[in-house]
Amino acid sequence: MDLAIVGPAQSGKTAVFNALAAGHAQHGDVRREHVAAVKVPDERLEKLAALVAAEKVTPAELRMYDLPPLFEKGRAASGEAAEALSRADGLILVVRAFRRPDVPHPLGAVDPGRDIDMFQSEMLLHDLGIVERRLEKLDITVRSARPGEREESQREQPVLQRVRQHLEDGQALRNQMGGGDEAKALANYGLLTLKPMLVLINLDEDDIPKAGEIEQEVRDRCGGSGAFVGTMCARLEAELAELDPDEAEEFRRELGATEPAMPRVLEQVQEMLGLITFYTPVGTECRAWPVPAGTAALEAAGRIHTDMERGFIRAEAIAWEELMDIGSMAEAKKRGRLRSEGKQYVVQDGDVLHILFHV
Numbered sequence: 001m002d003l004a005i006v007g008p009a010q011s012g013k014t015a016v017f018n019a020l021a022a023g024h025a026q027h028g029d030v031r032r033e034h035v036a037a038v039k040v041p042d043e044r045l046e047k048l049a050a051l052v053a054a055e056k057v058t059p060a061e062l063r064m065y066d067l068p069p070l071f072e073k074g075r076a077a078s079g080e081a082a083e084a085l086s087r088a089d090g091l092i093l094v095v096r097a098f099r100r101p102d103v104p105h106p107l108g109a110v111d112p113g114r115d116i117d118m119f120q121s122e123m124l125l126h127d128l129g130i131v132e133r134r135l136e137k138l139d140i141t142v143r144s145a146r147p148g149e150r151e152e153s154q155r156e157q158p159v160l161q162r163v164r165q166h167l168e169d170g171q172a173l174r175n176q177m178g179g180g181d182e183a184k185a186l187a188n189y190g191l192l193t194l195k196p197m198l199v200l201i202n203l204d205e206d207d208i209p210k211a212g213e214i215e216q217e218v219r220d221r222c223g224g225s226g227a228f229v230g231t232m233c234a235r236l237e238a239e240l241a242e243l244d245p246d247e248a249e250e251f252r253r254e255l256g257a258t259e260p261a262m263p264r265v266l267e268q269v270q271e272m273l274g275l276i277t278f279y280t281p282v283g284t285e286c287r288a289w290p291v292p293a294g295t296a297a298l299e300a301a302g303r304i305h306t307d308m309e310r311g312f313i314r315a316e317a318i319a320w321e322e323l324m325d326i327g328s329m330a331e332a333k334k335r336g337r338l339r340s341e342g343k344q345y346v347v348q349d350g351d352v353l354h355i356l357f358h359v
């Protein structure tokens with residue numbers, strides 16, 4: 001899953017990226033200057049790995065792209081940034097709330113609400129441009145195409161007209177479009193307001209104790225857009241990520257922060273992407289697999305290996321909590337607690353799976 005970190009100039013995008021990458025990107029990761037594979041901290045995975053005495057623990061990964069400022073003077077993204085943006089499964093919109101006289105805000109005063117509104121308007125305009133260009137093209141196709149070819153374009157037109165209306169009314173698309181075929185039809189256009197989005201308020205160091213309050217204010221303001229809202233003090237988190245955990249914890253307490261921001265942000269990201277996690281303790285490796293909620297066992301098997309999908313026989317499944325209670329896979333099996341599930345079984349968050357297959 002790819003996430004693009006976006007936002008106005010100097011809002012702290014790179015600081016957020018550094019904070020997310022520093023804590024969890026392990027040695028040997030794909031880590032170019034502006035791309036990082038971030039390992040998702042996962043307590044269940046750690047405990048499961050300990051239970052089965054795994055030698056190798058492989059957490060879920062999210063790929064993060066740190067983008068240059070978007071829509072500066074109305075300009076759209078270009079080149080690599082445009083590509084990363086269009087391909088991204090979700091967006092993290094970093095909005096500045098930190099005050100710092102030595103880093104002047106490009107618009108003068110620090111006003112996160114205003115910045116969010118401006119950025120959302122730009123995203124709506126961006127999408128409207130895409131939809132209008134597509135509609136113009138379709139119009140030509142419908143007029144000039146042969147009857148057989150015409151039908152497909154004619155099917156697409158009403159969907160796009162509806163999309164255009166939403167955008168003209170100032171509504172982000174992520175809440176408006178039905179799932180299934182409609183969402184699929186729109187998937188390849190790179191529409192920004194269709195993508196799940198986390199608005200991440202980049203707090204001032206002094207405002208950390210007020211994080212909850214600030215978060216609620218922003219949520220009230222942009223709840224209609226279907227965006228998630230979170231907070232973090234990016235510069236501080238980037239610095240703490242470099243310390244050892246005990247030291248970091250002490251600093252955090254002094255500053256009035258109750259919990260580290262990073263796991264929560266990554267949790268919110270997983271939630272907004274609609275992901276659940278299943279686990280596979282196989283041999284000496286214990287691994288977490290994020291998949292969209294609603295994924296069937298057959299498809300889940302395919303994530304692990306195409307052979308498993310091709311030769312799928314059945315899946316043995318047990319909920320993480322139950323396995324922890326029982327204490328071992330062998331004991332779970334002995335007590336008949338490993339469920340036997342078929343291809344259609346909808347994988348549940350926390351399932352520990354063992355796929356049986358034959359090729």
Ligand SMILES: Nc1nc2c(ncn2[C@@H]2O[C@H](COP(=O)(O)OP(=O)(O)OP(=O)(O)O)[C@@H](O)[C@H]2O)c(=O)[nH]1
Pocket residue numbers: 007008009010011012013014015016067068069098099100103202203204205232233234235236
């Ligand atoms: N006090 C404070 N300063 C911050 C925080 N986050 C970022 N800054 C500072 O703000 C400036 C801009 O931060 P960046 O992370 O480079 O912002 P950016 O959005 O990546 O900037 P561009 O890529 O140039 O648009 C730097 O001087 C940071 O040190 C924060 O949480 N608190």
Ligand SMILES: [Mg+2]
Pocket residue numbers: 013014015067068
């Ligand atoms: Mg930057």
